[in-house]
Amino acid sequence: MKIWFYKLKMPLISPFTTSFGTDVNKDVYIFKMEHDGITAYSECVTDENPFYGPEDNYTAFHMIKNYLVNIVKELPDHEQFQEKTKFLKGNNMAKAAMEMLLYDYYSKAAKKSLYKYLGSSRGYANAGISLGMDDINITLKKIQDAIDRKYKRVKVKIMKGKEIEILSAVRDQFPDIVLSADANSDYTEKDFNIIKKIDRYDLVYLEQPLYHDDIIYHSRLAKEISTPICLDESITSPEKAEKAFEVNACKVINIKEGRVGGLYNSLKIIDIVKKNNGHVWIGGMLETGIGRAFNISIASLNDIDYPGDTSPNDKYFTNDIVKNPFKMENGEIKPNNGYGTGIEIDDKYLEKYKVDSGELL
Ligand code: OSB
Numbered sequence: 001m002k003i004w005f006y007k008l009k010m011p012l013i014s015p016f017t018t019s020f021g022t023d024v025n026k027d028v029y030i031f032k033m034e035h036d037g038i039t040a041y042s043e044c045v046t047d048e049n050p051f052y053g054p055e056d057n058y059t060a061f062h063m064i065k066n067y068l069v070n071i072v073k074e075l076p077d078h079e080q081f082q083e084k085t086k087f088l089k090g091n092n093m094a095k096a097a098m099e100m101l102l103y104d105y106y107s108k109a110a111k112k113s114l115y116k117y118l119g120s121s122r123g124y125a126n127a128g129i130s131l132g133m134d135d136i137n138i139t140l141k142k143i144q145d146a147i148d149r150k151y152k153r154v155k156v157k158i159m160k161g162k163e164i165e166i167l168s169a170v171r172d173q174f175p176d177i178v179l180s181a182d183a184n185s186d187y188t189e190k191d192f193n194i195i196k197k198i199d200r201y202d203l204v205y206l207e208q209p210l211y212h213d214d215i216i217y218h219s220r221l222a223k224e225i226s227t228p229i230c231l232d233e234s235i236t237s238p239e240k241a242e243k244a245f246e247v248n249a250c251k252v253i254n255i256k257e258g259r260v261g262g263l264y265n266s267l268k269i270i271d272i273v274k275k276n277n278g279h280v281w282i283g284g285m286l287e288t289g290i291g292r293a294f295n296i297s298i299a300s301l302n303d304i305d306y307p308g309d310t311s312p313n314d315k316y317f318t319n320d321i322v323k324n325p326f327k328m329e330n331g332e333i334k335p336n337n338g339y340g341t342g343i344e345i346d347d348k349y350l351e352k353y354k355v356d357s358g359e360l361l
Pocket residue numbers: 052129130182184232283284285286287309310311
């Protein structure tokens with residue numbers, strides 16, 4: 001078996017601003033594994049800085065290189081992978097990068113498309129768009145474009161002190177769209193009075209208003225607002241999802257495979273959401289065509305009942321590193337029908353954006 005890494009720096013079509021900062025490039029580790037005539041790929045969703053969650057590209061690479069590759073080498077099945085990596089606390093994004101490499105490998109070995117390997121699929125993902133903060137006129141124009149392209153939900157980023165300006169401008173112009181807002185944990189338990197004002201904008205949900213690892217304050221907040229709460233950052237495992245429902249901290253969960261340690265845990269969380277009559281959708285981390293193919297595959301499962309942050313590749317990159325980027329029709333994106341994620345790597349762009357590479361095994 002061989003495993004290689006590629007570190008890429010890919011320019012984003014437009015800068016992406018959240019309450020925690022602005023990304024101009026996508027700095028990302030890609031992994032390639034060859035074994036038994038099968039080539040598998042995955043990507044790690046960490047960024048250069050630990051501003052969304054506690055991991056970054058440097059911590060993840062350390063975990064992968066010095067711990068995880070040796071576990072991948074044994075080709076554990078998906079459950080065994082969880083068992084064998086339990087001794088490493090946290091570091092879910094690093095684990096997920098290796099776990100998903102194995103999912104691509106195993107679905108290819110089974111001669112199945114990943115989306116069929118994962119479960120019962122409707123055959124397409126419902127697409128929503130996530131818009132970073134911008135000059136408000138740019139945001140309004142991007143929303144009109146999104147409506148024209150038939151996106152099924154629009155999510156805007158907000159931050160403390162800017163929420164009313166952003167949401168009132170959006171609602172004035174678009175009174176009827178399916179709208180949500182994501183604060184990326186910018187508020188605290190002292191801000192409930194500001195957050196309550198968000199109720200008047202009729203959002204389908206408010207995403208992660210409070211601390212990145214909190215459940216209890218979200219549960220208190222849920223009692224004080226009528227807008228449903230969606231948790232993103234706080235849900236880092238199936239157990240965390242159970243606890244969140246136990247204390248009514250949320251009605252909706254945004255699953256990012258990276259944040260929860262991979263696809264196996266994502267599938268468990270989907271079951272937990274169903275058992276609790278909640279809602280669930282698949283988020284995004286501005287992935288390249290590789291990570292995107294995993295997202296679209298899982299987002300196509302029947303149990304995913306809300307549109308995700310699952311845009312086609314051309315929202316992010318002029319030239320993605322795949323030859324078969326996704327296309328959206330009527331707000332729907334079909335996963336690839338090839339084996340595994342079905343992506344075809346475009347070596348030309350992989351080389352062009354490469355800043356480092358090497359062998360891990
Ligand atoms: O909170 O959902 C988030 C991007 C980077 C970090 C956090 C988030 C996001 C997004 C982008 O909202 C979703 C996408 O990939 O389009």
